[in-house]
Amino acid sequence: MPPAPPPCASLGSQCRALPVTILIASYTKPGEVLDPEATWLLGHTETLAFRNLRQEGKDLLVDATMRVRCRHLKRDPSLPPDGVRCAAHGYTGTVPEDPWPAQPRRLGGDRFRIVVGDVQDDVELSLPPRQLPVIPAEDDINPCSLAPCTTADHRRGSACCRDMQLEIRCPEDSSTLELLLRNRQSPYFCKVSRERPGWIEGELINTCDYLDEERLNCTLHGRSRPDGRPAKPDLCSEWPDDGKGLHPGCLWYDPPKRKAHST
Numbered sequence: 001m002p003p004a005p006p007p008c009a010s011l012g013s014q015c016r017a018l019p020v021t022i023l024i025a026s027y028t029k030p031g032e033v034l035d036p037e038a039t040w041l042l043g044h045t046e047t048l049a050f051r052n053l054r055q056e057g058k059d060l061l062v063d064a065t066m067r068v069r070c071r072h073l074k075r076d077p078s079l080p081p082d083g084v085r086c087a088a089h090g091y092t093g094t095v096p097e098d099p100w101p102a103q104p105r106r107l108g109g110d111r112f113r114i115v116v117g118d119v120q121d122d123v124e125l126s127l128p129p130r131q132l133p134v135i136p137a138e139d140d141i142n143p144c145s146l147a148p149c150t151t152a153d154h155r156r157g158s159a160c161c162r163d164m165q166l167e168i169r170c171p172e173d174s175s176t177l178e179l180l181l182r183n184r185q186s187p188y189f190c191k192v193s194r195e196r197p198g199w200i201e202g203e204l205i206n207t208c209d210y211l212d213e214e215r216l217n218c219t220l221h222g223r224s225r226p227d228g229r230p231a232k233p234d235l236c237s238e239w240p241d242d243g244k245g246l247h248p249g250c251l252w253y254d255p256p257k258r259k260a261h262s263t
Helices: 035-042 175-182
Strands: 018-026 048-056 059-066 073-075 084-086 111-116 119-124 163-169 189-196 199-205
Touching: 018 035, 018 175, 035 048, 035 059, 035 111, 175 189, 175 199
Parallel strands: none
Antiparallel strands: 018 059, 018 163, 048 059, 073 084, 111 119, 163 199, 189 199
């Protein structure tokens, strides 16, 4: 059953984008470093514009604008070229798209913009003389760049770098925000649920800017931070044993074999 439409009083910026607060990760022990996780999330700049990275209690948060339109926003042939209609409430008019900010992550050569502490910084990330992929493969080729995996919009290749799970802060009394989130255009933001109090989860299609120009290989592969830690977080190189959460066509998923029927 589709969710009820949000209680909007008119067309507005909420038709094309939403301001949200995203949970990057939670600190679980003293001195824990979440820089790689923050670098990974803030690298996804296709449909998220980031601002105000901060720690609140044990949570590392970032405010962002999520550029995914409402599913009720429609083009109408009877309106001027820039006119739109809300299919839920019947409003008509124009909803200009705000300019999307530049958020470079690859700065040329060995320089990248990453998270260091609680700020973004431009850092030189070293690469060994012989670059190895995060996952071993023949001829040192990153196998994920060749996999026939797909995201929900049916684009193939490097799906893990174009698909992400988000936890968005949404208290139970924020019913308008919850309905706005549940009515985003699928599949670009979908599988929306409330798994725990105070937060809404969803799956966002959103390309990572650390991918190369061909949008196949991660330019952080094999690089190290100045303190020697890997530039990438563990989630980019650790795979679930049961295949849960992997994309269709992922070469790391081995479907269970069907049991033979006895005769």
